[in-house]
Amino acid sequence: MSLLADIVTVVAVCAGALFFLAGTVGLLRLPDSLSRLHALTKADNLGLGLIVLGLLPQAGSVLAALKLVAVWGLVQLSGVTVAQVVAAALRRRDGPRP
Amino acid sequence: MSLIDILDIALALVVLAVAGWTIAARDSFAAAVGYVAYGLMLSLVWLRLSAPDVALTEAAIGSGVTGVLLMTAAVRLRRTSQSGADASLRTATRIAAALLCLVVTGALAAVILAPVDIVASLAPAAAGHLASTGLGNPVTAVLMAYRAFDTMLEKGVLIMAVIAVWSLADDRAWGGRAGPLSRGPADGALGLLTRLLPPIGIVVGIHIAWAGADQPGGAFQGGALLAAMALLVVMTGLVKAPAVASRWLRIVIVAGPATFILAGSLGFAIAAGFLAWPAGWAKPLILVVEAFMVLSIAATLPLLVIGPPQRPPAGRDTP
Numbered sequence: 001m002s003l004l005a006d007i008v009t010v011v012a013v014c015a016g017a018l019f020f021l022a023g024t025v026g027l028l029r030l031p032d033s034l035s036r037l038h039a040l041t042k043a044d045n046l047g048l049g050l051i052v053l054g055l056l057p058q059a060g061s062v063l064a065a066l067k068l069v070a071v072w073g074l075v076q077l078s079g080v081t082v083a084q085v086v087a088a089a090l091r092r093r094d095g096p097r098p
Numbered sequence: 099m100s101l102i103d104i105l106d107i108a109l110a111l112v113v114l115a116v117a118g119w120t121i122a123a124r125d126s127f128a129a130a131v132g133y134v135a136y137g138l139m140l141s142l143v144w145l146r147l148s149a150p151d152v153a154l155t156e157a158a159i160g161s162g163v164t165g166v167l168l169m170t171a172a173v174r175l176r177r178t179s180q181s182g183a184d185a186s187l188r189t190a191t192r193i194a195a196a197l198l199c200l201v202v203t204g205a206l207a208a209v210i211l212a213p214v215d216i217v218a219s220l221a222p223a224a225a226g227h228l229a230s231t232g233l234g235n236p237v238t239a240v241l242m243a244y245r246a247f248d249t250m251l252e253k254g255v256l257i258m259a260v261i262a263v264w265s266l267a268d269d270r271a272w273g274g275r276a277g278p279l280s281r282g283p284a285d286g287a288l289g290l291l292t293r294l295l296p297p298i299g300i301v302v303g304i305h306i307a308w309a310g311a312d313q314p315g316g317a318f319q320g321g322a323l324l325a326a327m328a329l330l331v332v333m334t335g336l337v338k339a340p341a342v343a344s345r346w347l348r349i350v351i352v353a354g355p356a357t358f359i360l361a362g363s364l365g366f367a368i369a370a371g372f373l374a375w376p377a378g379w380a381k382p383l384i385l386v387v388e389a390f391m392v393l394s395i396a397a398t399l400p401l402l403v404i405g406p407p408q409r410p411p412a413g414r415d416t417p
Contacts, residue, residue: 074298077291084287 005057012054019047033090037083044079048072106146113139126175130168137161150314151237154306158322163399166329170279170403232381234312241316242384246373250362253355253391256398260351264342267406273343277408284334292334299327307392311381317388321395328400339404341411347397354387354394361387 023043030036052072059065116139120132137160144153224236224244231243241249284292307320331337340347361383362373369376375383 077294081287081291088286 008057009054012050016047016050016054019043019050023047034087037086041079041083044075048075109139109142109146113143126172127169130165130172133168134161134165137165151235151316151319154314154316154319155322158319158326159399162326163322163329163403166326166333167403170405174405230377230380231375231384232378233384235310235314235316237314238310238316238384242388243375243380246358246362246375250355250358250373253358253394256395257351257355260398260401263402264406267342268408270410271407272411273341274407274409274411275341276339276404276406278335279333279339279404280335282335284336288334289336292330292336296327296331299323299330303327303396304392307388310388311385317391318395321392322399324392324396325399328396329403332400332404342407343411350393350397351401352394354391357390358387 020043023039026039026042027036030039049072052068055068056065059068113136116132116136120129120136123129123132137156141153141156141161144150144156221236224240227244228234228236228239231239233239233243283289303320303323305320306315306323307317308315310316310320332339364383365372365374365376368379
């Protein structure tokens, strides 16, 4: 049982780290601001989601697990808002995209 | 060298790199953003040093509130001068500032790197008397019992800072509200966040302040979270900044230090002296003082960001 939980943790956290890596590469390599924003939100969204999922079996108590899920939810909320605000600021500066 | 050592060294290098980037940034707004990233990285360093209380404070105050303060200042400076503040600095001033920073950094490095024979630590004494305070978190015991006087003076400094900001007000605006920080009530995603986040943030802030008695946390960290929620609703235009003449605002600002002084004065009557908590009553008194301090911190920090009053008070019906 414990081995199974550890396998879930390693697989999910590694997959989450991969999404963060992909998001960072996208942030550095993609040509325009909106695309870079797109790459960044994927890292936040799926990367952190998978890492939280992987940490859940290690949480120890239901309360600790709920706290982890709450952290993920709050990062989702702020991440999506920041993406919208940055995109709106870009739109104001550059005008609507062709 | 173990894997964890390599991660620690990498973390230290990232902190140095972000610090260097922040100093080198040409745009003051970009530098403020760099400073926030630097603070978050630094709070990870504090976590690695097993100091979660300091890490929380660094993230909430050092990175969060100070970051907002610097960003707001950068935006205001951009509005007042086209060329930016940097151009007006003479070369001599820059060299003097750089020299001063080098001297401070060098002195700090000399102190830390100097070989020491005996590490004078008060940690065993602090842990040994923990039971007499009724608290479970030694950091809170240092702040609220062993070094309560210092903490009380810190709160006084915060009030001084608010007075200094308010005294920048124009005569006609005195007693009125600070100017709007945004174009109007935010809509879309930001408007939704402004309505969704404060209830959660208020609960978490109170939780962190309450948990500070026995776990990492405390009045400053919890108060900073409440301050962030207040800033969110004021900066997005959902709620107007309070008028500086408002009586309730002033009461909230002084509530923390005033309770501190009153509770401390109790020590004259029923304990050894000022700020000496009577045996058996230490924890309840500390919790009462902390509760009012959270209120004052939550009111004071946003007022520093919001700035001096800019709009004249509307007649006599100022709330």
